[in-house]
Amino acid sequence: MKFPHNLDYSKRLVIDTSKLALEPSSLPGVERIPLERENPESGLTTSIVRYEAGATFSEHIHPGGEEIFVLEGEFADEFGSYPAGTYIRNPPGSRHSPFSRIGCKLFVKLNQFQPGDTKRVVVNTTEKEWLLGQGDLKVMPLADFGTESTALVKWPEGAAFVPHTHFGGEEIFVLEGTFIDEKGEYPTGTWIRSPHLSNHDPFVKEGCTILVKTGHLLPLELSREIVHGPGNIADLGNVVEGF
């Protein structure tokens, strides 16, 4: 793999992670599928991570924050246990020593917090209420900061949304069912990254649930202007921070 890997945000990416093999990480019992990656073991990273039952990961710091959605099993650290369906944000500067008693599968984004986003978030989405969204859609907001929004969206069978444009891009991970737009069909486990100002007209046949992030894929010049302010891009250096 060449670095940086998949970090050109102007390119649309569709990866069906269910078709890819897990790769070893730096620690035994923890494997991963890299989706986007700045450096071999540091910097901006998005991955699927799998812990075998009983696996532990060494203590590490998150210089630019860590965002996790627990897909299967149960993830844990010294602060708590997080069953499947839990959404976690560990802000920049946080540290922990994670492990899993029964094993788990995670969707993980590292070092992608916007400057000033310092809030820790833990939401068990299996216990939180859904809000009514557009049409028959249901929405569960998970986090909002600056230009970035994260939510779960539940689509009932046969639902359609309106054609729309993504300011700051859109990233989707299909948690359940099959998500569809005019460009293709995306079964459970598919990761879709759509660029700033891309557009589509999504719908579903069977029901589906997706994790959606928007507004965080601004081109660097715009991001400097809107998000970071001049000369304020975090230099993450080459710190090893796991996954």
Ligand SMILES: [Fe+2]
């Ligand atoms: Fe971590």
Ligand SMILES: [Fe+2]
């Ligand atoms: Fe969209």
